Amino acid sequence: MILNSVLDVVAAVLLVTGALFGLTAGIGLVRFPDLLTRMHAGTKPQVLGVLLSAVGVTLAVRSAMVTGLLLVVVLLQVITAPVSAHMVSRVGYRRDNVRRDLLSFDQLAQATEALGRPSGTSGEDPPGDTPADAPPAASPT
């Protein structure tokens, strides 16, 4: 009896914390100035929120099938979030969607210079999008 109610309370706390992390991701998406920083906000606390909510639901609904399937869900989220983040940020870096004045340390530029390949866009932009957030020469707005 007491264990059930304790688990329910812990599950409720975890659920609210997971929702709070999702809210953090939403706030970060709106407030951050740049594609890469919005990516940080949209993936890291987001996946943590999914994880905490799933753990909370597992503690509340004490069933083996639910536990197994939620484990699969969390595993899939953890696997797929870095893939999409990597793809989007790599493409955004190359297409000048990144505010380079906000970067404190640009390892990719150093690596591409060391390899002798030019960084940045190749000059032949594919159709579909105009590059936004071009690095301003003057002070940022």
Place this chain on the structure above:
Amino acid sequence: MIPLAVVVFGLLSVAAVLCLVRLGRGPSMLDRVVATDSLLALVVTGLAASLFFGVDSTVLTALVVVSMLGFVGSVSVARYVGGMLTEADPEPEPGAESRDEAEPAGPSEEQR
């Protein structure tokens, strides 16, 4: 139970509205892609939270499918914007070979 549901789904709804704001405002397609990805993760969180409040556990099937396929959209748009989906360079015309022999410099790709 009801105040907890209001709190949890209220927080998720506010986060979803903020993602929609970024979806509308984002100056480039990649910002909108990030917002869509976050929206899908919020849907996953909301569906998992609904299990707590007595919804039938068949939503787990939808949950697994959404979390498995939710990133396909963002990766596809990123590949499109990055130019990885355009066709390869067409084969050079027969007249281009004589032009290449006339040029003293190397291939033009290294000059970029």
